[in-house]
Structures are given as C-alpha cells and as structure tokens.
Amino acid sequence: MNRHRYLRSSSRSKDSSISDADPREKIKDCCRKFVAFMCTQVGVGALVVCYAIIGAFGFREIESGFKDNTTHQVEEIRNRYAEELWIVAHHNNVFNSTAFFIDTNAKLKVFQNEMVDIIKKGYDGRESGQQWTFPAALMFSLSIITMIGYGNLVPKTTWGKFATVVYAVFGIPLYILYFLNMGEILAGCFKWVYTWLYQCSTKKGENKVPKRIIVPSTACLWVISAYILTGAIMFAEWEQWSYLDSAYFCVTSLCKLGLGDLVPGTTSEEGHESKLVINFIYILGGLGLVAMCFNLMREQVRVKVQEFREDFRQCLEDTRIRILDCCNRYRMEEY
Missing domain, CATH: 1.10.287 (Helix Hairpins)
Structure with a gap:
C-alpha cells in the first residue's frame, strides 16, 4: 500500500513539474487569472475606463480627419x-x-x-478637428456605453457610424456588468460605515444592536441629493449656469435621459477640455452611486416584502383559527 501511494505521489509530482515547465500552461494560467481579475469589482471598473479611453482614441482618429x-x-x-x-x-x-x-x-x-x-x-x-478633441471623444464614448446619448457630438463619417454601432454592442453589456459589480462593492462599503455609525450612536445597555442592520432608503436619498448638490454648485461656477440648470443637468445625466440641451465643456473657451474630463469622472462615479442605492433599496424592499409575507401568513392563520373556533362553538350549541 505504501509503495502504491509513493508511486502515485511521484507520478503527480512529475505531472506537476511537467505542467510547470510547460510555457503553454503558464500562459493559460496567466490568462485565467487575468480574466478572473477582470471579473472582479476593481477589474470591471478599470476595464470600463480603458474601454472608454480606447474608444476616445478611435473616434478621434476616425472623425478628426473628416473634411466638413x-x-x-x-x-x-x-x-x-x-x-x-x-x-x-x-x-x-x-x-x-x-x-x-x-x-x-x-x-x-x-x-x-x-x-x-x-x-x-x-x-x-x-471644424471636425476642433470638435473631436480627446476629452470630447472620451465623453462621447461614455455617453454611448452608459446609454445617456447627449447628442451634441455625433459621428459624420461612415466608418464613425459603423464604429459607434460596434462600440455600443460590446460596451453596453460591459457597463451593465460595471453597474452590478460597482453597486455591490459600494453598497457593502456604505452598509459597513452605516453599521459602524449606528453601533457608535447606540449606548451600551440601552438597546441591543440587531443582528441585521438595514440601510434605510432615506440615507440613500440623502447621499444622492448631496452628490447632485455638489455637481450643481460645481457646474454652476464653471459654466455660469443657474443652480436650477446645473441640478437639471446632473439629474438628467444620472437618470440617463441625456437631453443634450446643457452639456459642460462644449464652448471653445480655455479649459473646456478639463471640464469634459471632470464631467466624465462625475458621471461615472454618479452612476456607481445610483447602482449602490439600487442595491441598498432592493435589500430593504426584500426585507419589507418578507415581513409583509410573514404578517399576511400570520393573519391568515389567525383568521383560520377564529373561523374554526366559531364553527366549534356553533356545533357545541347545537348539541
């Protein structure tokens, strides 16, 4: 028996040494690890940013040479x-x-x-070369994959339109994956902070902290409102918009309406390209916060539905018991 075990272990060690020495196996293993990392929250976020940057370079190269x-x-x-x-x-x-x-x-x-x-x-x-700067093309790429579609900048060449279709077909599923994964990681972080604050605010011996703490929907609304207020003040100072117009732009962008009547950085003034880059970061981060609130509110809705189901089941059980009790009393009175 010991001899058979020794032979098996030696054969396994030989196979492992052969596989370690094989460069193809190493390449396959590296590819598996890379794909696994890209499927994580950090990897998906980096993949979305890289995809937008690649699209910006591509659309800029295609459209900037168009003679209008x-x-x-x-x-x-x-x-x-x-x-x-x-x-x-x-x-x-x-x-x-x-x-x-x-x-x-x-x-x-x-x-x-x-x-x-x-x-x-x-x-x-x-001219086309002045319109299709790198920040403008970056914002255009983001508007495609997030399905906002401002419409202030559109491709005019045949290859540009074809590239937009292909870019959207592969970019929209990637954004949906980013939306789901980023919502989970941000929801987990926000829930941890909320639980820590709740435990710190609760006095010892006053009330026992429940095992499961649910983030209320009001907290999510406060976070989104603060983010919209920050963007409204920022764009109002930069673009000389009114605060109502700035808040209107932030809400329509985060809700992915993309009306396109107000877009920052569209003027030819100095510094408009940096505004487009900051707008790119603001929209991408805001959509992550929307995904976070979606996950937290979904959890609260599940808990409420479960509680309603239990209460409804208990109500049906009490009603059944009362009906049976009434029937039994009626039978006793007859006898």
Missing part, C-alpha cells in the same frame, strides 16, 4: 443674404420704410430657417 464643408456653406449663405439685404435697401431706400421692413423680414426669416437646419445637424462654428 459646413463652414464654407455658412459663409456662402451669410454673403448671399448680405447681398440680398443690400439690394433690398438700395431698391427701397428710405422713402418706403414699410416695404423695406417687409422685404428684410422675409429675407431674414429664410436665412434663419437655413441656419437652424444647419445647426440641427451639429454645426457649432468649429
């Missing part, structure tokens, strides 16, 4: 209507002011309609 003739088109429209207004002024002169105002209003209305159509297509006075 919209600027020349706008110049031609302005020059044409300036000439037409000059002809109107020269024809009517100052003797017929009513005809002058009627003709100029008609020309300006047509000019306004043409300019509105151009602006709706994404024209803001800048």
Whole structure:
C-alpha cells in the first residue's frame, strides 16, 4: 500500500513539474487569472475606463480627419443674404420704410430657417478637428456605453457610424456588468460605515444592536441629493449656469435621459477640455452611486416584502383559527 501511494505521489509530482515547465500552461494560467481579475469589482471598473479611453482614441482618429464643408456653406449663405439685404435697401431706400421692413423680414426669416437646419445637424462654428478633441471623444464614448446619448457630438463619417454601432454592442453589456459589480462593492462599503455609525450612536445597555442592520432608503436619498448638490454648485461656477440648470443637468445625466440641451465643456473657451474630463469622472462615479442605492433599496424592499409575507401568513392563520373556533362553538350549541 505504501509503495502504491509513493508511486502515485511521484507520478503527480512529475505531472506537476511537467505542467510547470510547460510555457503553454503558464500562459493559460496567466490568462485565467487575468480574466478572473477582470471579473472582479476593481477589474470591471478599470476595464470600463480603458474601454472608454480606447474608444476616445478611435473616434478621434476616425472623425478628426473628416473634411466638413459646413463652414464654407455658412459663409456662402451669410454673403448671399448680405447681398440680398443690400439690394433690398438700395431698391427701397428710405422713402418706403414699410416695404423695406417687409422685404428684410422675409429675407431674414429664410436665412434663419437655413441656419437652424444647419445647426440641427451639429454645426457649432468649429471644424471636425476642433470638435473631436480627446476629452470630447472620451465623453462621447461614455455617453454611448452608459446609454445617456447627449447628442451634441455625433459621428459624420461612415466608418464613425459603423464604429459607434460596434462600440455600443460590446460596451453596453460591459457597463451593465460595471453597474452590478460597482453597486455591490459600494453598497457593502456604505452598509459597513452605516453599521459602524449606528453601533457608535447606540449606548451600551440601552438597546441591543440587531443582528441585521438595514440601510434605510432615506440615507440613500440623502447621499444622492448631496452628490447632485455638489455637481450643481460645481457646474454652476464653471459654466455660469443657474443652480436650477446645473441640478437639471446632473439629474438628467444620472437618470440617463441625456437631453443634450446643457452639456459642460462644449464652448471653445480655455479649459473646456478639463471640464469634459471632470464631467466624465462625475458621471461615472454618479452612476456607481445610483447602482449602490439600487442595491441598498432592493435589500430593504426584500426585507419589507418578507415581513409583509410573514404578517399576511400570520393573519391568515389567525383568521383560520377564529373561523374554526366559531364553527366549534356553533356545533357545541347545537348539541
């Protein structure tokens, strides 16, 4: 028996030494560890950030070389209507002011309609190379995978549109994985802090601390409100928005509505690129907080549903006992 055991152990050691010496096995083992790490909370967060950075480089490379003739088109429209207004002024002169105002209003209305159509297509006075900076492309990548979709920056090339579709197909499941994992880790950290504060605030001997402490939904609402208030003050100071507009932008972004009427860092002022990067961090962190509140509120709802189920079951049991008691009394009275 000892001999057989020795032979088995020696054969196992030989196999392990062979597998250790095999470089293919080492590569496979490293790949398994890398995939396992990427499936953790930290790995998924890093993967989302790297995916957004790769997308930013890709979209910037594709779209920055696009030659847009919209600027020349706008110049031609302005020059044409300036000439037409000059002809109107020269024809009517100052003797017929009513005809002058009627003709100029008609020309300006047509000019306004043409300019509105151009602006709706994404024209803001800048060339493609000026629009597709790295921070702008980074924010565009985040808006795709988080399904916010501001719409202030859109791809115009065929390859850019194709890359957007492929990028969204792989990026949205990755964001959902980030949403679930980050919600779990942040919920665990917040629950630990809340439990510690609860135990510190409870006097010894006054009330025994319950075994399971549930974070109330009001605490989650306070955290989200504080985060929105911080963002409202920050964007109001940077963008010279009103506090209502800043809070409106924060709420619509964290709720993934993405209306696109207010987007920070879209002007050509100095420092707008850093605002886009900070907006990227703010939105990504805020979505993690939303995931945390979702997990904590879901736990509270489960506890409430379980308590309701137990109370309802107890109510049914009491009702059954009372009905049986009444039936027994009725039978006793008959006999």
